Amino acid sequence: MRAIADAIGFNLVVISPTITLVLTALILLFFTITIESNEKVKQVITFSGVVSTIFCVFLKFGLFLQNGVSSYFSKKILLDEFSLFGNVLIGLILLFNILPIWDSSSQLREKTTEAIILTLMSTSGFMLMVDSENLIMLFIGLEIGSISLYALAGLNRVDKLSNEASLKYFLLGSLASCIFIYGVSLVYVSFSVLSVYDFATGVGFVGADSVPLTTKLGVILIFIGLLFKIAAAPFQSWAPDVYQGSPTGYVGYMASIAKASAFIVIARLCQVSLRFMPNEFDSFFLLVVILSVIIGSFFASVQDDLKRLLAYSGVVQSGFILSGIVSGINGTSASMFYLFAYIIQLIGIFVIFSIINGKMSSNFNIQDIQGLIINNKFLAVTFCTFMLGLAGIPLTSGFVSKFILLTNLWAYQKYLLVSILLLSTVAGFYFYLKPIWIATIEKTETPVQNFKIKRSEYLLISSLATMTIFFGLVPSSLINISRWVVQSYL
Amino acid sequence: MIELLLFAIPASLLILGALIVVFAKNPVHNAMGLVLTLTSLAILYITLNATFVAMVQMLVYAGAVMTLFLFVIMMIGVDKPEQTKEQIKGQKLLISGTLILLVSIVVFISLQNGLNWNLLFPQSEISLEGTPAILASALFTSWVFPFEVISILLIVATTAAIALAYEFKQSSDND
Numbered sequence A: 001m002r003a004i005a006d007a008i009g010f011n012l013v014v015i016s017p018t019i020t021l022v023l024t025a026l027i028l029l030f031f032t033i034t035i036e037s038n039e040k041v042k043q044v045i046t047f048s049g050v051v052s053t054i055f056c057v058f059l060k061f062g063l064f065l066q067n068g069v070s071s072y073f074s075k076k077i078l079l080d081e082f083s084l085f086g087n088v089l090i091g092l093i094l095l096f097n098i099l100p101i102w103d104s105s106s107q108l109r110e111k112t113t114e115a116i117i118l119t120l121m122s123t124s125g126f127m128l129m130v131d132s133e134n135l136i137m138l139f140i141g142l143e144i145g146s147i148s149l150y151a152l153a154g155l156n157r158v159d160k161l162s163n164e165a166s167l168k169y170f171l172l173g174s175l176a177s178c179i180f181i182y183g184v185s186l187v188y189v190s191f192s193v194l195s196v197y198d199f200a201t202g203v204g205f206v207g208a209d210s211v212p213l214t215t216k217l218g219v220i221l222i223f224i225g226l227l228f229k230i231a232a233a234p235f236q237s238w239a240p241d242v243y244q245g246s247p248t249g250y251v252g253y254m255a256s257i258a259k260a261s262a263f264i265v266i267a268r269l270c271q272v273s274l275r276f277m278p279n280e281f282d283s284f285f286l287l288v289v290i291l292s293v294i295i296g297s298f299f300a301s302v303q304d305d306l307k308r309l310l311a312y313s314g315v316v317q318s319g320f321i322l323s324g325i326v327s328g329i330n331g332t333s334a335s336m337f338y339l340f341a342y343i344i345q346l347i348g349i350f351v352i353f354s355i356i357n358g359k360m361s362s363n364f365n366i367q368d369i370q371g372l373i374i375n376n377k378f379l380a381v382t383f384c385t386f387m388l389g390l391a392g393i394p395l396t397s398g399f400v401s402k403f404i405l406l407t408n409l410w411a412y413q414k415y416l417l418v419s420i421l422l423l424s425t426v427a428g429f430y431f432y433l434k435p436i437w438i439a440t441i442e443k444t445e446t447p448v449q450n451f452k453i454k455r456s457e458y459l460l461i462s463s464l465a466t467m468t469i470f471f472g473l474v475p476s477s478l479i480n481i482s483r484w485v486v487q488s489y490l
Numbered sequence B: 001m002i003e004l005l006l007f008a009i010p011a012s013l014l015i016l017g018a019l020i021v022v023f024a025k026n027p028v029h030n031a032m033g034l035v036l037t038l039t040s041l042a043i044l045y046i047t048l049n050a051t052f053v054a055m056v057q058m059l060v061y062a063g064a065v066m067t068l069f070l071f072v073i074m075m076i077g078v079d080k081p082e083q084t085k086e087q088i089k090g091q092k093l094l095i096s097g098t099l100i101l102l103v104s105i106v107v108f109i110s111l112q113n114g115l116n117w118n119l120l121f122p123q124s125e126i127s128l129e130g131t132p133a134i135l136a137s138a139l140f141t142s143w144v145f146p147f148e149v150i151s152i153l154l155i156v157a158t159t160a161a162i163a164l165a166y167e168f169k170q171s172s173d174n175d
Helices: A002-007 A013-033 A039-067 A081-131 A135-153 A160-191 A196-206 A213-229 A238-245 A248-273 A282-301 A306-327 A329-357 A377-391 A397-411 A415-441 A455-473 A476-489 B002-023 B027-047 B051-076 B091-112 B132-139 B144-165
Strands: A070-072 A077-079
Touching: A013 A039, A013 A077, A013 A081, A013 B144, A039 A077, A039 A081, A077 A081, A081 A135, A081 A248, A081 A329, A081 A455, A081 A476, A081 B144, A135 A160, A135 A213, A135 A248, A135 B144, A160 A196, A160 A213, A160 A238, A196 A248, A213 A248, A213 A282, A238 A248, A238 A306, A248 A306, A248 A329, A248 A476, A282 A306, A282 A415, A306 A329, A306 A397, A306 A415, A329 A377, A329 A397, A329 A455, A329 A476, A377 A397, A377 A415, A377 A455, A397 A415, A397 A455, B002 B027, B027 B051
Parallel strands: none
Antiparallel strands: A070 A077
């Protein structure tokens, strides 16, 4: 037994965050179907599960210090800087989002625990996804995460928009999964590899010129499946409807976790698998980046619904992050910084939305925040902070991330791309500052009433806003982290 | 010649089944066409020496998935009164004749072989690819982790289905 376990690289520490999350979810599931327990017990179980997950991520750091970059379960699970960064990021996303998710779920009464279980399970799936070395493993992780998200989008059964969002997300997401797995099969058939490192070794062995066309097509299909998850144009059509229809309390989680894990996987594929064929897919990615930026900016400027606006702004931000990842190592480092800063702002803004608009609501008209500053000083100030951060105004992390990214792209001599991204930043000022104008400066007869904010929500929002400002003033700590992520590929 | 026949008959049945799936008007006939397609495909797998895949094909697709399809079709409701009538002339005669023929062939062959059931496929000594032994050794060593993780996927799918589909009584009165 011992010999077999050693031979396949059996290691519980490397999958301990996943195990903890799944165990927590299973205990909750057990409690729902057997013992009648009150809310408090489940709350304690959930929060202790989340905290011990983050503890397990730190255990993985210990394993990394001991073993370095290493793979487990016979090349299925990988422990490298990308996976550690992804684990920390996903753990933080869960920690920041568990509060709004709990509050939203408690409005569902009997379905409360199911929603929490789905959340924990999807986090475990995305953790497996960023850990995976094998493409099949990646697919399983992606599916565990995505299927939970499809259900979370439709939890509000009485709302037609929520049903529509869930169905749309499910159908288009399944299509993307099909495309992804077709790409994997094409790569396997024509190149006989499934592992990301073996792919690089294979390309290095045969030379980039003699890689078959089928393999290249497969790689492009794999990327299309992943680009769907990050809602980059022209695969963005699901995002606005899903963001608008889903219960507001869940949208921050759904948007941030899918984007974070998919971006980390794309970064690893680009930097590890494609390192010996660096400029092969440049035109494809350039097309995606430019389309994302243009389509996102254009449609975001004409939206009346704040959640749709955020969805299209997410398309633009995806274009920005992708442009760094596909350009090279330094660009990837800048993109990791950008990703972290963007995720923080995204979560913060959706927490505020869920307070203003109600946890289970769908539509959120831009006029609903008229005169927010009159009765809700705290909400208005933090809302402006996050919006300015997304727009990239100095003193926020958004400015630093855009600055680092664009200087890196400039150093790669991609002048056309830099000018297009700069133009879209300028266009972004319009649609990011419009809600701020409506919320603070515009005169109104009927300002929105005072919202009750819990103490925990005060803590959450203010810490997220503080992080946005902090990484804008003292970015060096996060820059060092993002340099560390890519250090072994320099 | 035999090889050609072993390919041609299941292949033509497969195409026929696929055409029935596409063109038949009655949903039950469509489902039965799909059964024909899947069964012929299983026969093709057997001729390719992939016995395990053939068994899985029969059990999972022709068995479980088709039953689900038929369940759904029946639940939506196709049992209109005019469809309970016999539409093909001489159907009973045909079915009973086929059954009698089949039983007599089986009895004849078994009597011929002295009640020994090791009939047409003699046990092969060499293990080939696609047999359960090789699959199991791959599945339970190098692929054991993805194999176990798929169970999480099933739990997630079940929980999601319950959370979406189950209508609680109290959640409807707040609307």
